[in-house]
Amino acid sequence: MPKIRKTKVEFEGRIEEREVIVEEEHVETWPRGATLRLVGKPTPRVDGVARVSGRALYTHDVQLPRMLIGRFLRSPHPHARIKAVDSAKAEALPGVALVWHRYHPAPIATLEGREIFPEEVAYEGAEVAFVAARDDRTAEDALALINVTYELLPFAFDLESATAEDAPKVLLDEGNWVSREGDVYQRGDVGTGLGDADEVVELTFTTPIASHCCLETHGSAASWEGDQVTVWHSTQSVFGTRSSVADALGIPMDKVRVISDYIGGGFGSKWGAEPYTLMAILAARETRRPVKAVLGREEEHLAAGYRPGSWQRVRLGAREDGTLTLIEHDAKVATGAFGGGGPVIGGPSKDLYACPNVRTVVRTSRTNADHARAFRAPGYVEGTFALEGAMDALAHKLGMDPLTLRMKNYAEMSPSRGGPYTFKGLRQAYEMGAERFGWSRAVPTDLPNGQGPWRRGRGIASQIWGGGGGPPANAIVRLLPDGTAELSVGVQDIGTGTKTVLTQVAAEELGLPLEAVRCIIGDTLPAPYGPGSGGSVTLASTTPAVRSACREVLRQVIALAAVMLGLEDASVDDFDVERGDIVYRKDPDRRLAFARVTAKMGDYTIVAKGARGPNPDDKAVNTFGAHFAEVAVNVETGQLRVERIVAVHDIGRVVNPLTATSQVYGGVMMGVGYATTEERIIDPATGLQLTANLEDYKVPLVTDTPAIEVLFVDVADTEANSVGSKGLGEPPIIPVAAAIANAVFDAVGVRVTDLPITPDRLLALLSRASNAGFSKEVE
Amino acid sequence: MTMPFRGPAAVPLVLHVNGEDFHVFVEPRRTLLSVLREELGLTGAKLGCGHGQCGACTVILDGETAYACLTLAIDCEDREIRTIEGLMRGDSLHPVQEALIAHDGYQCGFCTPGQVMSAVSLLEHNPRPTDDEIREGMAGNVCRCGAYPNIIASVAAAAELMAAEGD
Amino acid sequence: MAMHPFAYANANSLEEAAANLDGETRPLAGGTDLVALMKDGLVAPKRLVNLKTVPGLAGVVAHADGLHIGALTTLSNLASNPELQERRDLAALVEALEESATPQLRHTATIGGNLLQWPRCWYFRNPQVPCWRKGGRRCFAFQGENKYHTIFGGGPCFAPHPSDPSVALMALDASVLVVGPQDRDHRNGFRVVPLAEFFVLPRRDHEWADGYHPVTLLETDEIVAAVVVPQAADGARSAFVKVMERGAWDFALVSAAVSLTMDGNRVAASRVVLGGVAPIPWRANQAEAALRGERVSEDGVARAVRAAVADARPLGHNEYKVALAKQALAQAFRALA
Structure with a gap:
């Protein structure tokens, strides 16, 4: 029976307490190391043929x-x-x-x-x-x-012009500031943090407007x-x-x-x-x-929206041994004429490290632009670029290895919520990444320093995000007379492979082959409510509901099988489902093939609904990751080549390693674009966008693809939900820009604080830093 | 020397698409992409930018890839036009298509028909491309989802498949 | 914006095509620039004359005065031409072709059309902006967003010429063969114009009827029929270097083409051309003078490179192009050393 409950759900950096109607889950959580037939196996997409043949119909079509x-x-x-x-x-x-x-x-x-x-x-x-x-x-x-x-x-085309003293009004009847005092988060005290610090770094960063x-x-x-x-x-x-x-x-x-x-x-x-x-x-x-x-x-x-540009100032304080005493993170963003609140830029500073004194502020202004929208890890991409750049600068100042500094400040408990995590695998991610990347080894010498104009460098950055999902999410499963099943979920597949993972989970639970389950999504008519594909919540919200619905179907099938086996008085719990057979646990010889049961049904259709259960009380559900980047910088032309990224993510159980790897590739590529080429440019004189096309707004191409190595911690988060999985859509873009900028610093000794890292910016920085002794310009 | 101008109103054209002749009646200002999608119902090629800046509309014209969004339909009389719809033989996939499925060489799939046509053409001209040649050959197709590593792997795998089939 | 409606005809000969051209009737070759301009409403011809049906306009033929490259030869066919592939003196052209655009565009775009491209400037291409090149009063880039704009020869327009092959072709001393009306300067129906004269710096008195200021001296009733690359001296070599922000499909921030003829270990003659830096492919005369009689040594190159940018006049946001131009040029020399 449905009950009303309160549960906490994290969505894009904000924790919401929702009052939701939940149903008891009838499902036991798959334990760590569970032997699963389909879940966890690389699985090509169930709609692959439609996608490669031109038959897939988009709204455009x-x-x-x-x-x-x-x-x-x-x-x-x-x-x-x-x-x-x-x-x-x-x-x-x-x-x-x-x-x-x-x-x-x-x-x-x-x-x-x-x-x-x-x-x-x-x-x-x-x-x-x-x-x-x-x-x-x-x-x-x-x-x-x-x-x-x-x-x-008169108009104000950017943050600076909109927040100047005599700024023109963006809207005639409104002030330009949406929030001048800003969204403030604070724990501890800035003065205490400063007082306790042996070293302090303070850096200012800017990030560009990015188009989806x-x-x-x-x-x-x-x-x-x-x-x-x-x-x-x-x-x-x-x-x-x-x-x-x-x-x-x-x-x-x-x-x-x-x-x-x-x-x-x-x-x-x-x-x-x-x-x-x-x-x-x-x-x-x-x-x-x-x-x-x-x-x-x-x-x-x-x-159609954009990631707002940002101005950020980060001040970090630490003791000699690297222990953080202060994180102070000030940000300003401009979110358009009707943009509303800014993204959660302070999120990473709040939660990535154990630090007693933290203050983050995000101030928001209007500008004469369309309203900003969520864009893959809104706020966290911008905020992580600044925080992890500042951490790198701090490590340099302390003479510490950047990875050691991060380990030193590892947060075992959720810093902002105070309680434990359901599971946190960031330490494993650091270790696995360092091992694969060869972090402790010297910079590879096949492109040697000192020869030619190219210099190589390496950097790391890490990340936290939500992705735990939560209710409400539902699924309906219909078992057809021939033993095949239809699964209906109120979600959509924006390219992440949702349809495939839902099919995997249903087939796993029902004991059917993948081909025997048809998954219907992207339509409100056949399905009960399902969540939007945002906040990386789809998989973690819906797959437990699918399991729950399938479990209910099995209950009904078992009840029929019991009758057919002459075991009317046995409880459904006395039966197992093994490779398409329903087996009486007390006497395994008494078994019945699934298909023989369904064949008996005639045109009767077994229909069951499943619902997502609540999240665990008082535990934070988060995803984590660490990226290791290797870059080459041409000190003569300012060209930057991202050569290699090792990306390690903790998302609990990986349901489909094939499509999960694709998500990481995609996030990394989008991060490479954000870090190196993408930038909306607006003409100050006319207020017109100059890059409103795909020639001047430069998204990365196949030629810009580094070697990307993807690893998963892949430990089921058994306290998060019955599948043990969390989301992955957003995490892999978050640390990319910081890892790259930190690698540039390692390569040529200049700290890039303004994105994207284009030749004009890099050459300007390099010529300013010519005292470092590497500028080999022909002069 | 006055020339026989046709249009600007709609004119009859015959287009050879995937081995079939199609008679259409369109204005000279129509692009090949618009005629394929709206007159012939071949919606595999997509309109991503309309300016030859994304590659979603890639088709094969007389054996070489082109952007259908920058090509006038009237410019295609007497040319062989191949689109994604002409690639499968009955239910059997082209090796490039098989490889893309096996290697997850797509995400949202919107750019995929264009990627497929570029890969098919690349392998027709260069059956055993190197990694660099694959990157250069596929450089005219944007994948905003960033499936590039798997696209590269798919093209390489398709080359293997085709070589094996040829043996 | 939809293209304005137009009528269309296939040409059977250049003479026939040229006789029909005027400000409102334009020739169509590959169309990769023209169709995009028409879609943006930047040009709106009433008639298009398709040149692709003219026999003999595509392909490469060796003549006494050098290679004649038919104007309708696609970039990809030209790049894969066996003669071009073999000749070290033409290496710059092959490299420039291969680094242009994408396979799809190279299959479609023609060498003639490539030379005749309009600027890619983001003000010029924006239909809302009445810039000088389009018949407006001023250049919006001059004091605006100009990181991609010129450091040489700018004013009244500061948009760089977008073609890579033109930079190489200028270094190879190429000319174009222009067909036009008999009543003007077209003896035998054509005139031969060296590229150095063909591309013209922005001039107020050089204007088409629609108010546009063209980048070449081609009149609206003329057609480029061929590009002529003269026979180089024995042992001549050339190289081309392009610097982009992306790995491909990007116009040059800066490019450089160098063609060298040696006399022993000294430079007998050179042609040095920079791209992406001026409204036309930019001949670096001072660099050529600095090289004459010199060895291609580190010092010699350094002097030439310095001379090449001595007159650079960067705008507010493109100082970096001076350094890039030097490096691209130095790289081109290194490739030939």
Whole structure:
């Protein structure tokens, strides 16, 4: 029976206490070292053929009869007041079905309390008008015919200009600071920490604005049947989308079905209904034709979110022996015109090391930009770059090995929560990584120091993140008459391999081969609620629910088998399931093949639901990792080559080593891009984004791929949940930039505190540090 | 010397796609990608950027890869167009496809059709590429998920598979 | 933005194509730049003349005056041409071709079109920005975001020329064969223009009817038919070096091409060209002068490299390009030493 309980869930650096309805789990936790048939084995994706054959259908690929295409006219100015919109010519263009804007609004004019076509547009790319037409050409031709009169307003394009004394107002009716005093976390006392320190380092860091660059741009399609709407939405949360669509339209949830079968990347940027979603839905209702609205690549940069840039100052104090006495971490971020609170930049400083005196502050300002969004480990990527860079500087100052310094300050208990962890394998990660990397050995000499312009160096950085997941998450399993099963979970696979791990866990639990379980996700209609794919929670939230549902199915099958074996009076607990057989424990010769039981069922379908249980009380559930980087720096050209990354992660039990390794590759590559080439550049004079494409915004290519070695601690976290697994989506990007920058310091003796590490920055630093004796410029 | 200009309104074109002739009626301004996706329903090639900056639209034209988003459909008359949809023989996968599945050479999969076409073409021209040649040959396809190490491994493994099949 | 509608015709001959060209009728070769410009609404021709149907425009032919590279030869076909692959004097060109763009673009883009690319400047390419090159009043990069911009020859436009092959071709003393109307300077229907003259620095009086300031002296009714690479002296060698931020698919921060002819162990003649640093491929005359009669020694190279950047005028954010240019050039010399 369901019960109401309180449980703590960590999501992107914030601990939430949720009051949730949970059901008793009927499942015993898989112990460490359990012999499992499918779980833990490298398993190619169950939807591999669809993905490699072009048959996988993404939101972009939705094509319905008589479908219209929707497009937005967007503000070409970072801040303006709309005085007039003349859309007569656009409306008269053959093939145009409708044009909506401020003076000819859609039936619903707001989304989440904000006007879709406001008088005051506060960023380049803000929605000004919407056109639905028979095809994309006609829609875009129509946009070109709309005449908008703007009154230009002063703008603040970045953190510095928005927080200056006489800064222009980002929004006419709001102050520029969202939070001037900031989000503050404190334990102990800064003065005490300083007083106790023998050495202090203080560094200032900046990080760039980074764009998600999902290869499938944001988009939705909508089709109505009577009062029911089906929405295809490229999203990380089909259920979040259903709620937001129902809210926006003011219609019951049962009238809304959301489908997101394949998603071309999300990385934190794709959630509920957005203006394009709502316009597509409303236009579809108005025209009685399906409507699809997807963003172009430029719009994706302008209006689909970003990781905010940051300014950070870190002060560390330590005793001579390396014991930390103080971590002080001040950050400022700018999150756009409507950005709200900043990311949890102080998270790593709060929790990565045992330190009695810690103070973190994150101040948030508005800027004339679209709102910042979560981007793969929001806050932790930025904060870890600064904290772990400062730790490296501290190690250097103390004359200590950077790894030794980290071990010295190892937090056995959760520093911010005070209690123990369910499991913490960071020490193992350090040890495994150091061993594999050869940390204690000298720098490899095949690219020798002193010969030619290249210098080699090595660095480390470590990481903490949540990823423990929690309720609510549900699963439904149907056992079909031929002994195969359908598994339905209310999640979506944004590329992490969710569908495959869910299938593995169900097949494992049911004792079926992988092929005998069909997993249905990415659709709100067949499934009970499942969480959004964020905070690295999907696997840890849903796989226990899958186990629970499967267990209930087995109970029912066993009950039938008992009858067939003439053991009506035996308890279900008297039976085991072994390789497709139901076995009577007291007399193992009395057994029945699973398929023989289901064959007896005729068209009766066994259906069972499972739910995720609560998290353990008073224990922190976290994931950890350590990265070791080797780089080569050309002291003449300032070019940086990331040559090797050894990445070790503790995520509890690894359900699918094949796809888990892929996650780490992906996080490392995204971290390499963040550290070396990616940067949104905005023109100070016009406030326009100069890098709103994939030529000037430089994501890494296959040619930029270092040798990446992936290791997992792979010890089941048996206190976390019944599967023993935690999430991995975000952790592998977190330590990358710091490990690389620390390796650059090792190579050439300059501390890079501003990302990305491009030749212009590195050359400037190198020429400033020419007294170090390595500058071999031709002079 | 006045030339016989066609358009700007829609004109009839014949496109040879995956060994079949398709008759379409499109404006000269239509790109090959838009015609493949919208007129022929071949949605394997994706629109990722529209400017030849991502590679998701990669197809094979007369034996060599090209970005369908920068190619005008009207420029493709009398050319052999191969798309991801023409790669499988019945239910059997091309070795590049098999290798990508085995080595998890993708994540979200959106760039995958383009990656597959680049790999197929690379191996047709260079059946035993070195690691560097694979990187150079695949440099025109962005994978934002960062599956690159497995893409490299997949192409290398596909080369092995094809060599074994050829024996 | 959707491309403006246009009409399209296949050309049967260059003469026919040229006779039909004007400001509103443009030639189409590989289209990798033109189609992108049209998609952004930066150019909107009413008609396109497809040159790919003109017989004999693709391929490499040896003539008495050197190699004639048909303008419609794709970058990939040119790079894999056996004659080019073998000749050490042409090594710079092969390297420049191989380091350009991506396989897909090299399969599509033509050598003629590559020389005729418009700047990749992020202000020029932004339809919202009325920059000088597009007929506006000023260069937005000059006092704006200019880390990728010029350190030589800038003003009124400070966008660097994007082509890698042009840098190598200039070092190889190449010319282009231009077809145009008989009534102008086209004896026998064509004129031969050395690349050094073909590329023109930004000039206010050099303007097309649509207000754009072109990067070459090509008029809107002219077509590049071929690139002519003259026969080099015996023993000539060349090298090309490109510095990028990514491992590929990146325009040059800086590139350098050097072609050397030796007399014993001394430099008889050299051509030194820098890319990514000026509105056109930038001939480093002072470096060439500094090398004449010298050995390619560390000192000699250092002098030449210093001379090459002596006149550099970096902007607010691209001082580093001076150091990069020196290093790229030094690397090119090292490759030839």
